């Protein structure tokens with residue numbers, strides 16, 4: 001196993017040892033003979049990493065998103081790429097989105113301003129069932145979020161490009177239903193991957209489809225949102241608030257006006273992280289299943305869109 005991690009190499013090596021004691025883990029760049037490597041677990045691979053990996057059978061992504069892999073020059077096109085799906089990563093993402101949905105729905109951002117101004121005034125309290133949360137990106141993370149939102153009685157709708165869904169939520173599909181989805185959404189949650197099709201999917205025109213006074217939560221990728229258009233929508237009051245964990249440029253440049261916007265809540269791409277212990281169990285199970293003739297789980301389908 002070749003490991004190029006997110007700066008937690010030793011934690012990953014220990015976790016692999018716990019789950020697969022016989023596995024040889026080689027930590028980039030000390031990879032020994034590249035032709036002996038048949039699996040890789042990667043985050044942000046540098047150009048050239050794939051050189052000489054002629055026996056590579058599978059690539060696991062450390063993150064739920066695989067854009068850093070797909071952007072890497074030299075990525076072997078025929079080797080399956082497996083998305084990270086592990087319960088702690090999913091739970092962290094659900095917590096992050098739920099926290100901000102509750103913040104905006106219960107107008108905590110406005111009470112926070114009241115507190116700063118030592119001003120006391122009741123604001124309207126809208127029941128959760130009258131608040132529609134629209135989720136773009138109805139994969140593992142979106143589906144887990146739906147469950148928790150439903151338990152709090154929110155109305156939830158989902159959007160994906162192709163037909164699908166597990167029947168637990170009203171779904172909108174394709175370009176034809178995108179406008180209807182946006183027009184019904186009060187709090188828009190982005191959990192989409194960054195692809196050519198999703199770049200700037202949230203822009204002046206699409207923000208204009210949300211009802212006035214909506215909110216945006218972006219826990220997917222910064223490239224999904226045109227930040228200039230987002231700022232204009234916030235400044236005009238069309239959008240009442242945004243919670244952003246990801247940005248077009250990371251770290252967010254010092255000069256970005258987003259830092260100072262009173263109704264924008266920023267975090268430095270920390271919505272959720274992968275936990276090595278459960279991730280290594282997922283990898284071990286996937287490898288075992290594959291060896292016993294099953295297909296890889298959560299294999300990334302290139303050019304599938306979202």
Ligand code: GLV
Pocket residue numbers: 062063064065066272274
């Ligand atoms: C984080 O951004 C991830 O892809 O898991």
